[in-house]
Amino acid sequence: MKKIAVLTSGGDSPGMNAAIRAVVRKGIYSGLEVYGVYQGYAGLMNGKIKRLDLGSVGDIIHRGGTILYSARSEEFKKDESQYLAIEQLRKHEIEGLVVIGGDGSYRGAAKLTEKGFPCIGLPGTIDNDIAGTDYTIGFDTALNTVISSIDKIRDTATSHDRTFIIEVMGRHAGDIALFSGLASGAESILIPERNHEINEIVQKLQKGIERGKKHSIIVLAEGVCSAHDLAKSLEKDYQIETRISVLGHIQRGGSPSGFDRVLASRLGARAVEVLLEGRGGRAIGMQKQKIVDNDIMEILSQKDPLPEGVYTLSQQLSI
Template identity: 85%
Template sequence: MKKIAVLTSGGDSPGMNAAIRAVVRKGIHEGLDVYGVYNGYAGLMDGKIKKLELGSVGDIIHRGGTILYTARSEEFKKDKSQHEAIRQLKDLGIDGLVVIGGDGSYRGAAKLTEKGFPCVGLPGTIDNDIPGTDYTIGYDTALNTVVENIDKIRDTATSHDRTFIIEVMGRHAGDIALFSGVAVGAETILIPERTFELNDVVEKLNKGIKRGKKHSIIVLAEGVCSANELAEQLKEKYHLETRISVLGHIQRGGSPTGFDRVLASRLGARAVELLLQGKSGRAIGMQKQEIVDHDIIEILKQKDPLPEGVYSLSQQLSI
């Protein structure tokens, strides 16, 4: 193996640049030529591929987003498009590909692997919903961003004696909502993995009011419903006035935390090592502080479990 490439795909997450940097510098350290693929799988099909040098990834470890940019591509799901992507890589003599992204990105890497092109995947998503790893690149930063913003919202909630509904990201996974809710002491945490009764939410809020609470915080994952929908239900059925705050894409941005920078660096370096060892179709992660890798096809068949202990704790502490 003489040449490898790296791309970022799907939603961006803080720490992707640190992972790109690690792949490039570890690759060059091992005597490889390293290429960057711009605009994800869409750029791969279009041949937007450029050789990267040490200086290409200088001064990026602290930056959010991705210098390679990213995109979602329905076209890449087609068999002929995957063959075109492989042709683009082979025309440049590239022998292996590192894919940084979430579930959809992993599926693309798996398809290329099935067609005989060596790929490894790194978990880059703020949702922390990739099996085979305790943490995904960007999750810790997003979590801290949410906590910081809810702390600020709590100040005004207290001042005005109000109940706030904070909508956070997480269509299918409630990790951000669950862990941030515990971290800020939210009265109610609503996540996609668990159903809820509106009456239970109101009952908990009323208990707080009776004991003199001046404010309440409801943390809502977007996969449950929108903050507007929940606010309307509470007003219509229980005459309860709330204020809403949708944190939105602020959760994706910002300088990555030290944890995410180190995680991304360790995973990126390991990706290069696996390709040099002739291994492909691997999904890299960290479990119990150790860097591990699993078959990417098997990972895609699994469902990332909800941390039941933390969910149970959230219920016990929000009485």
């Protein structure tokens, strides 16, 4: 193998640039030519491919977002589009591809591998919802962004004796809400993996009021419901006045944490090694501090489990 490429796909996450840097520099160190594919799978189909050198990835390890840009592409789900992508890669004599992204990005990498082009998946998503790895690139940074925001909101909640509902990202996975809620001492944490009765939320709030507590924080994953809907229900049915903060895309931005930079560097370097070993269709991850690779189709068939111990602890400590 003499030439490989790297792309980022789907939602951006802090640490993607660190992963790109690792792929490029590990590749060059190993005697490879490394190419960047711009704007994800859409850019791949359109031939937006450029050779990268050491200087191309200089001074990016600390930057959020992705220098290769990202995009979502419904068109790429078609077989003919996947064959077109392979044709574009082969025009440049590229023999392997590293894909950084989430579940949808992995599916694209798996399809290309099935069609004879070896791809490696790196878990780049703030949601921490990819099986086969304890943490995804960007989760730690997003988590700390949310915690910092909650700490600031709590100052206001304390000053004005109010209940705040803080909506965080997580349509299908509640890791951001769960970990940030535990770390910030939230009174209630609502995640899509669990059914929640509004009566339970109200009972917690009322118990707090009875013991003299005048402010509360509810952390809500967007996959449960909207903060506005929850606020309306609490006010209409229980006369509990709330304030809302929807953190939105601030969770995806910012300089990656030290943890995410190291994780991305380790995973990116290992992706190059796996390609050089002649293996495709692998998903790189970290389990128990060790870098591992698993069959990407097996990873896609699994659901990343909720950390039950963390959820139980959050319930015990928020009494």
